[in-house]
Amino acid sequence: MNETMLERRFNLAQVSLFVAMGYFLTGLLGQLIAIPPGYATLFWPASGLALGSCLIWGRKALPGIYIGSFSINVYIAYASQSEIHLFLPCLIAASAVLQAFVGAALVNRFVGFPFAFHSPQKVLHFALLGGPVSSFINATLSCFVLFFFGALDEHHLLVNWFHWWMGDSLGVVFTFPWLLILFPHLSRAKLPRRQLLFFLLLMITTVVVLFSVAIASFEQKKQVEQFNRNADLLSQSMQAEVDAAIDILYSLRGFVVSHPGLTPRRFQQYTKPILEREAGLQGLSWNAVVGGEQLSDFSQTMSHLYQEEGIAYRVTQRNRAGELVDVEPRTKHVVVTFIEPLQSNRQALGYDVYSQAARKHALDRAYSLRSEVATRPIRLLQEKASQAGVLIFLPVFSDESDQLMGYATAVLRVGDMAKRALSNDLLLGTGLVLFDPAADSDKQVLFALGIDPEELATIKPDALLLESVYPLQRNNMIDVGVDQWALVQNSTSRFISESWSVHILIVLGLIISALFNWFIIIVYGQSYETEQQVIARTGELSNLNVLFNRAQTMGSIGHWEWDINHEKLWWSEEVFHILEQDSTHFIPSIDSLLAAIHPDDRDFVSRAVDGVLYRNEPFAVEHRLVLDNHSEKTVYEEGFVTFDAQNRPVSMFGIIQDITRRKNAEKALEVERQRLEEIIWATNVGTWEWDIIGNSIIINERWADILGYELNDLLPLSRLTWKMLIHQEDQPLFEHLLEEAFSHIKDHYECEYRMRHQQGHWVWVLTRGKVIEWTADGKPKRMSGTQTDITDRKHRDEEVRRLAMTDVLTGLVNRAYYSRRLSETINIAKRNKVPFALLMLDLDGFKEINDGYGHPVGDLVLKDFADLLRHTCRDADVIARIGGDEFIVIMTSLEQAKGAELLAERLLQQNDALRVIDGHQLKIGVSIGVGMYTSFTASEEALVKATDKALYAAKSAGKNNYKVLSV
Numbered sequence: 030m031n032e033t034m035l036e037r038r039f040n041l042a043q044v045s046l047f048v049a050m051g052y053f054l055t056g057l058l059g060q061l062i063a064i065p066p067g068y069a070t071l072f073w074p075a076s077g078l079a080l081g082s083c084l085i086w087g088r089k090a091l092p093g094i095y096i097g098s099f100s101i102n103v104y105i106a107y108a109s110q111s112e113i114h115l116f117l118p119c120l121i122a123a124s125a126v127l128q129a130f131v132g133a134a135l136v137n138r139f140v141g142f143p144f145a146f147h148s149p150q151k152v153l154h155f156a157l158l159g160g161p162v163s164s165f166i167n168a169t170l171s172c173f174v175l176f177f178f179g180a181l182d183e184h185h186l187l188v189n190w191f192h193w194w195m196g197d198s199l200g201v202v203f204t205f206p207w208l209l210i211l212f213p214h215l216s217r218a219k220l221p222r223r224q225l226l227f228f229l230l231l232m233i234t235t236v237v238v239l240f241s242v243a244i245a246s247f248e249q250k251k252q253v254e255q256f257n258r259n260a261d262l263l264s265q266s267m268q269a270e271v272d273a274a275i276d277i278l279y280s281l282r283g284f285v286v287s288h289p290g291l292t293p294r295r296f297q298q299y300t301k302p303i304l305e306r307e308a309g310l311q312g313l314s315w316n317a318v319v320g321g322e323q324l325s326d327f328s329q330t331m332s333h334l335y336q337e338e339g340i341a342y343r344v345t346q347r348n349r350a351g352e353l354v355d356v357e358p359r360t361k362h363v364v365v366t367f368i369e370p371l372q373s374n375r376q377a378l379g380y381d382v383y384s385q386a387a388r389k390h391a392l393d394r395a396y397s398l399r400s401e402v403a404t405r406p407i408r409l410l411q412e413k414a415s416q417a418g419v420l421i422f423l424p425v426f427s428d429e430s431d432q433l434m435g436y437a438t439a440v441l442r443v444g445d446m447a448k449r450a451l452s453n454d455l456l457l458g459t460g461l462v463l464f465d466p467a468a469d470s471d472k473q474v475l476f477a478l479g480i481d482p483e484e485l486a487t488i489k490p491d492a493l494l495l496e497s498v499y500p501l502q503r504n505n506m507i508d509v510g511v512d513q514w515a516l517v518q519n520s521t522s523r524f525i526s527e528s529w530s531v532h533i534l535i536v537l538g539l540i541i542s543a544l545f546n547w548f549i550i551i552v553y554g555q556s557y558e559t560e561q562q563v564i565a566r567t568g569e570l571s572n573l574n575v576l577f578n579r580a581q582t583m584g585s586i587g588h589w590e591w592d593i594n595h596e597k598l599w600w601s602e603e604v605f606h607i608l609e610q611d612s613t614h615f616i617p618s619i620d621s622l623l624a625a626i627h628p629d630d631r632d633f634v635s636r637a638v639d640g641v642l643y644r645n646e647p648f649a650v651e652h653r654l655v656l657d658n659h660s661e662k663t664v665y666e667e668g669f670v671t672f673d674a675q676n677r678p679v680s681m682f683g684i685i686q687d688i689t690r691r692k693n694a695e696k697a698l699e700v701e702r703q704r705l706e707e708i709i710w711a712t713n714v715g716t717w718e719w720d721i722i723g724n725s726i727i728i729n730e731r732w733a734d735i736l737g738y739e740l741n742d743l744l745p746l747s748r749l750t751w752k753m754l755i756h757q758e759d760q761p762l763f764e765h766l767l768e769e770a771f772s773h774i775k776d777h778y779e780c781e782y783r784m785r786h787q788q789g790h791w792v793w794v795l796t797r798g799k800v801i802e803w804t805a806d807g808k809p810k811r812m813s814g815t816q817t818d819i820t821d822r823k824h825r826d827e828e829v830r831r832l833a834m835t836d837v838l839t840g841l842v843n844r845a846y847y848s849r850r851l852s853e854t855i856n857i858a859k860r861n862k863v864p865f866a867l868l869m870l871d872l873d874g875f876k877e878i879n880d881g882y883g884h885p886v887g888d889l890v891l892k893d894f895a896d897l898l899r900h901t902c903r904d905a906d907v908i909a910r911i912g913g914d915e916f917i918v919i920m921t922s923l924e925q926a927k928g929a930e931l932l933a934e935r936l937l938q939q940n941d942a943l944r945v946i947d948g949h950q951l952k953i954g955v956s957i958g959v960g961m962y963t964s965f966t967a968s969e970e971a972l973v974k975a976t977d978k979a980l981y982a983a984k985s986a987g988k989n990n991y992k993v994l995s996v
Contacts, residue, residue: 035867045093048082051075051080052097053104053794055204059196060105064918072539073196075101076167077204079129080159084142087133098122117178124170132163152351152547159205160198168194168896169222186471199539206546229549237542244538254526256501259456260518264505266450267463268531269510270309274446275401277303277313278423281437285315285425293338298366304369309446310439311418314368316382317435319344321358329365331379340375346384356381363436365394380439388420394511395422396433401510406443406475416444417475419465421510440544447476455479458525459501461518464490475514493517501525591619593642593670593678594966598622600685606666606686609656622921627653641670641676653687663692715816717798720995721809724748735794735818756783756791770800771809778812781819793823836910839895847909854907854921855962855969864963865921866929867972869980870936873954873988882949889946890953901935933957933991941989954989956980961995 033642055074073095082090104116135158136142140151172190175181181189284299285291300313319327328344328725335342344356353376356362363383368374382388388404393404406417423437447463448930455461460479465472473490477839480488493503498520507514515945586605598617605612608625626634630652640646649667656662668683706729715732719725726746736754743750755763759782770778783791798814834846842850851867858865872894879887891914898908898916907919920929936957943952958980960972967975975994 031624032706041089041092044082044086044089045096048086048090048093049096051078051082051099052094055106056097056101057198059200060101060108068194070196071199071536072203073193074204075202076164076197076200077202077208078124080132080136080163080201081205081208083129083133084136088130091130094129095122095126097450098125105669114180114442117174117180120174121167121171124167124174127149127170128163128167132159132164132201135159135163145929149551152551155205156202156547160201161194164194164197164201167197195536199543203543203546204413204538206543206549233542233546233549237538240538249523253501256459256518256520256525257503259454259459260461260505260516263451263454263461263518264507264516266454267447268507270446270450271507271514272440274310275421275423275510277307277310278421278437278439280403281313281315281439282423282425285435285437286428290313291367292334293367293371297369297371300369309442309449311442312368312370312374312377312440314377314440315366315435316376316422316438317366318433319362319364320698321360321362322357324356324362327364335378338371340371340378340725342379342667342723343380344379346381351625353380356384359383361411365438366435372626382436388422391420392422392436395436398422398511399426403512406465406472416829417472418442419509425677439772442709443861447478450480451476455518456525458522459518459520461516462488462490462493463507463514463516465512465514466491466494467512476532480519490515490517528686569676586684587686588682588684589617589668591683593680593682604685604794607662608654609658622710625656626654641668648681648683662687662689664688714981716813717816718811718813719748719798719810721800722804727752732816736784736792742787754784756785759783760965770798770812773807778814781823792818793820797818838890839910841895841898841916842907842909844909844911847907847911847919850907851919851972853974854919857921858962859965862965864923864961864965866923866932866935867962868918868920868929869958869960869976870916870918871956871980871984873956873984874916875953878951878953882947884945886949890951893944893946894940894955897936897939901939902932929959929961930991933959937989937991956983956988957991958983959991959993961993963995967996 053074055078059070059075079090079094079097099118099122102121103115106118133142136155139158140154170188172181172193175189176183176186236337241461280303281300288295288537296315304310304313317327324344328342331342337391344362346355346356347526348354353645356364361383362381365377365380365382369376371378382391387407391402391404401421401423404420405424406419408418419441421439421441421444423439425434425437426432427434443463455478461477462474462480463476464474470489470491474488488498492498493502494515494517499521500523501520503518505516505518507516585603585606585607587601587605589598589600589604591598596619598619600617604610604617605615608615614952615940619733623631634652637646637648637650641648648669649665651663651665654662655666665686665688666683668681670678670681673679715735717732718727720727724747726748728743728746730740733743736743752760752763763780763782766775766778766780769775776799778796778800781793781795784794786792795817796814797816798812800809800812802809802811804810834842836843854865857863872890875887875890878890891910894916895908895910898918902908902918903920905921907917907921909917909919911917918932920932925927925931936955940953943950945951958976958978960976960979975996979992979994982994983990986992
């Protein structure tokens with residue numbers, strides 16, 4: 030392996046390591062300001078580092094981005110004690126690489142890199158493309174991956190996507206100013222005083238960090254207070270539930286004492302409504318204290334009472350196998366005498382509670398303390414679920430002898446009671462556990478809510494009372510008679526809920542910080558750019574001053590300054606050249622300048638000076654100078670005056686230019702222009718010049734005269750007003766040929782069209798022109814040409830065309846025109862399926878008239894018959910003389926099936942009358958052949974032959990009639 034390859038791989042390894050470490054460290058920074066419990070990272074500076082590294086090192090940075098993203102995502106999963114699936118960090122890292130690559134490509138394509146970061150427009154484009162636009166990639170792909178593999182549910186998908194996109198966008202916008210300072214070659218513009226910039230950005234960032242910490246601390250304090258209030262409220266609610274149960278016991282005690290002859294039915298009537306009302310009570314019972322010697326009598330009495338209920342009453346206890354057996358007589362028994370609900374507690378009826386050690390201990394404590402006492406957590410005999418229960422014993426003493434009568438007993442469903450008291454008001458994101466500290470460690474937990482079962486199995490309740498195990502924990506004690514239960518509420522996070530207000534404030538702080546950072550970068554960049562421009566402009570001004578002096582000499586332009594108050598005049602070197610004076614000896618003054626002005630122009634110049642000094646008129650004059658050698662020059666002067674606070678003239682500045690050559694050239698040009706106008710007028714041609722971009726057209730008098738206007742009548746002339754004068758039928762041709770000239774299709778423009786004369790008739794003109802100037806991008810700029818009146822020529826051409834199509838003798842159309850129209854009519858009939866007719870007419874006995882009366886009479890006969898055809902046929906029909914005494918009629922359309930036959934009959938009828946021609950009474954017959962075109966497939970030749978055949982048939986049939994044939 031050669032040295033170059035080793036060096037490349039070493040460089041790749043260095044870049045990858047640097048980028049990976051930077052990505053991991055900046056990712057840690059972003060994770061530090063994440064707000065649990067959602068861990069919504071509002072700021073992910075690693076995305077900015079990834080984009081910057083991709084812009085600097087290109088594809089070399091991609092492995093480092095991948096490794097850094099993979100590492101930080103594995104760390105986050107480990108730190109949050111989540112189950113680690115390596116394929117998820119792999120896919121998220123691939124999305125981060127793709128985002129950095131696409132972001133860099135967009136910046137390179139649409140902004141350029143490196144670019145001038147002092148340009149606000151460039152910064153805006155960079156921030157949009159590198160931030161919000163490219164950040165769509167990682168946010169969308171990563172959230173989709175998490176959702177697809179079940180790490181993110183659909184309810185949190187949109188929120189997490191938004192946080193991800195916002196964090197990456199802010200990371201790019203916030204981080205890049207730091208990268209510009211740390212890596213100067215990112216910017217095309219040099220950033221001066223980088224150390225000062227660094228401390229300014231550090232100060233702004235520190236303020237934002239402190240602001241964010243203060244907001245988070247304030248929010249945490251507020252949520253802790255909310256948490257504590259909620260824990261106390263829940264404790265009070267639970268205490269109220271327990272107190273209500275104990276109050277029921279005291280009520281039961283009073284009931285028992287006040288009813289010496291209590292029966293099962295009476296006990297049920299009292300307790301049943303209470304149990305229906307209190308869902309946390311499993312049951313209520315009266316447990317009478319019975320001595321051993323009284324046990325037999327007690328059993329007989331109770332059996333008698335329950336016999337009415339159909340229940341066999343007996344006093345029982347449990348043996349070692351847990352089976353119910355008859356009780357063994359002892360000194361003292363505490364027997365379940367009455368219980369409700371009875372049906373679900375039949376096994377408990379008659380049970381000697383004092384026979385069970387744990388309950389005996391509770392009963393003895395209640396007796397000795399003369400107060401209610403709860404048992405340790407037990408599994409209720411009647412309860413199928415796994416929730417815990419407790420029995421509360423309240424001792425009842427006789428009012429007369431103060432002897433223990435028994436115990437009012439309540440069986441509590443602790444789970445149901447706790448759910449009723451705690452479930453509705455428990456804060457989201459928190460959990461709680463209710464336990465009995467005095468119970469055995471494996472039986473302490475009475476109720477838990479919002480805590481994972483696996484986590485609950487690891488909890489040591491005693492430890493919760495000794496120290497705070499959770500970030501948020503609140504301990505409250507519930508009094509249960511003389512004992513206490515512990516109610517502990519907790520949260521695994523310092524925050525119990527996400528606070529959008531905190532999120533928004535932190536985001537605003539980051540945005541403001543980023544804006545300030547970019548503002549400083551832009552200002553400093555612009556400051557440096559301005560300094561460089563000032564240096565460059567100073568050099569340019571120095572060069573321009575040299576060029577200005579040279580330009581004055583080349584253009585024969587000098588400048589002067591007149592101190593009005595002190596009557597001092599100064600002028601530049603070029604003024605001396607114009608006056609042809611030596612600057613070393615000649616002293617500029619007002620008098621010397623006035624002396625040089627031509628005597629005929631002095632008054633005019635003086636009035637112009639007075640006008641600018643006292644009437645605020647513009648000063649721009651042309652006048653002549655008389656030099657010492659008596660030669661003359663023409664100069665142009667222009668100037669302005671400065672005034673003091675009292676509006677008095679203080680000084681005057683101006684320029685003077687030798688325009689002698691220009692004036693001489695203008696005179697020569699005027700002579701030449703006059704000569705050209707005379708030539709144009711003599712040729713009777715109008716001229717025009719068109720400023721296409723400005724849309725203004727200059728014409729001469731002849732152009733207007735062709736249309737009967739004065740020149741001023743048509744001004745101003747534009748393309749639109751020109752077009753408005755053109756006949757509507759000719760406008761498309763005018764525009765088409767003009768566009769061909771504009772598009773380089775033709776190198777010149779030539780068009781014949783009609784224009785409206787002032788008197789209303791139409792004038793034919795021939796317009797020729799050419800584009801003589803084009804813009805840099807190939808568009809027409811200026812065009813000029815001529816316009817000629819060709820009306821007479823057009824009339825002559827029209828007359829020639831008319832004569833070519835007309836029979837001279839009769840004025841009807843001739844054979845050529847008839848042939849063309851017949852072809853057109855056949856094509857129309859074929860296309861539209863419309864029949865038509867062709868009539869051939871031949872005069873009978875015409876030869877005899879010619880021979881007998883002479884050709885002049887024969888010609889009059891032909892004219893007379895032509896007039897008959899005109900009056901008889903329709904205007905749409907084509908009437909032609911095709912030779913001698915032969916005529917043709919084309920009926921271009923038939924309004925009815927026998928229209929042609931009707932026309933033939935009318936012609937025969939009209940021609941039948943005796944006519945006087947040239948003093949001779951003549952009667953002339955006519956034979957008519959009618960060809961009907963109805964097949965729409967026959968040719969022109971077939972139709973003519975059929976019509977000729979019909980004509981021959983008419984003549985053969987005796988003449989002066991018609992015959993019809995169809996094709």
